[in-house]
Amino acid sequence: QQQVKQSPQSLIVQKGGISIINCAYENTAFDYFPWYQQFPGKGPALLIAIRPDVSEKKEGRFTISFNKSAKQFSLHIMDSQPGDSATYFCAARGIYNTDKLIFGTGTRLQVFP
Amino acid sequence: DGGITQSPKYLFRKEGQNVTLSCEQNLNHDAMYWYRQDPGQGLRLIYYSQIVNDFQKGDIAEGYSVSREKKESFPLTVTSAQKNPTAFYLCASSAVVTDTQYFGPGTRLTVL
Numbered sequence: 546q547q548q549v550k551q552s553p554q555s556l557i558v559q560k561g562g563i564s565i566i567n568c569a570y571e572n573t574a575f576d577y578f579p580w581y582q583q584f585p586g587k588g589p590a591l592l593i594a595i596r597p598d599v600s601e602k603k604e605g606r607f608t609i610s611f612n613k614s615a616k617q618f619s620l621h622i623m624d625s626q627p628g629d630s631a632t633y634f635c636a637a638r639g640i641y642n643t644d645k646l647i648f649g650t651g652t653r654l655q656v657f658p
Numbered sequence: 659d660g661g662i663t664q665s666p667k668y669l670f671r672k673e674g675q676n677v678t679l680s681c682e683q684n685l686n687h688d689a690m691y692w693y694r695q696d697p698g699q700g701l702r703l704i705y706y707s708q709i710v711n712d713f714q715k716g717d718i719a720e721g722y723s724v725s726r727e728k729k730e731s732f733p734l735t736v737t738s739a740q741k742n743p744t745a746f747y748l749c750a751s752s753a754v755v756t757d758t759q760y761f762g763p764g765t766r767l768t769v770l
Contacts, residue, residue, distance in 0.1 A: 554698070579758070588662075588748050588761030589701070634700060638756070645691075645716070646759060648700035 547572060549637050551649030558656050564622040566652045568635035571616060575637040579646075580609065580620050583632045592633070593620070625656045661685065662762035664749050669767045671736070671743070679734045679765045681749030690732035691750040691759065694718060701748065707732055708755055736767065744769045 550569045558564045568578075579594035595602045595609040595618065602609045608621040622629055635649040662683045671677045683690065689708050693701040703716030707726040721740025726732055732751075736743045749762040 549700075551700075577756075581761075586764070586766075588664075588750075588764050590761065591758055594758070645703060645706065645755065648702075650698065650700040 547647055549635060549647050549649045551635050551652060553652060554650070555653045556655070558625045558654065560625065560627060560656055560658045562625050562656075564625045564629065564654055564656070565619055566633050566635070566654070567617065567619045568637075568649050569615075569617045570637050570647075572637070572639065573616070574639040574641070574644075575647075576640045577638045578609070578611065578618050579636050580607075581634045581636065581648075583634065583651075585631075589634060622654075625654075627656045627658055630654055630656050662749060662751055662760060664747075664762040664765050666765060667763065669765055671767065671769050673769055674738045676735055676737050677767065679736070679747055679749075679767070681732045681734065681762060683730055683732075683749075683751045683760075683762075685751055685753075685760065686729070687751035687753050687760075688729070689752045689755045689757075690726070691752075692716075692722070692724065692732070692734045693748040693750065695746040695748060695764075704734065704747075706755075743767055 580592045581589035582592045583589040593604050606623045611618045632651045632653050634651045636646045638646050665680045691706040692704040705724040707713035723735045747765045750759040752759045
């Protein structure tokens with residue numbers, strides 16, 4: 546119940562295309578869903594996050610879509626650029642103050658010109 | 659310049675040796691974490707600390723030890739008991755456990 550399942554494991558997209566990464570969870574007590582971006586040899590950096598009281602959050606070219614009933618959330622990268630090439634991790638955390646972040650296994654995105 | 663620093667960036671160790679990875683933050687965060695990252699896997703939590711002089715085991719604590727004597731420092735010791743220590747180690751901090759986590763640049767440990 547503590548798992549966050551992420552797919553696909555890798556993704557190749559042409560420049561200008563849409564990149565879509567999906568995550569699913571089972572624990573209904575999760576209430577915070579961040580996405581992290583990690584470049585090779587660097588630590589992950591928070592990209593965008595959502596709470597279940599909204600179905601979508603957009604920041605620039607990055608959008609999180611959240612489906613509470615299906616227990617799924619996804620990251621959409623519009624107009625993908627070669628500079629977006631990185632590994633993306635979804636994560637989830639419960640409502641209790643002792644709950645920790647549970648990470649997905651990551652998606653390696655490659656955007657070709 | 660605020661942030662999280664980890665040192666060294668690369669670390670080589672002979673089998674049977676203990677090694678300590680440094681993590682320092684000047685963000686005045688109460689909570690700090692250590693994660694291990696292996697190729698094709700997500701981040702796995704080793705230890706975390708919510709406050710000075712207190713820490714809890716994460717999902718893969720065996721073979722590791724930590725201390726939290728100062729708010730800004732959370733060193734991780736990889737002991738000889740850790741059977742497969744070669745990995746990328748990430749330190750993170752957050753204001754409190756329920757807040758956003760910020761990551762350091764990582765230390766790549768290789769056992770020779």
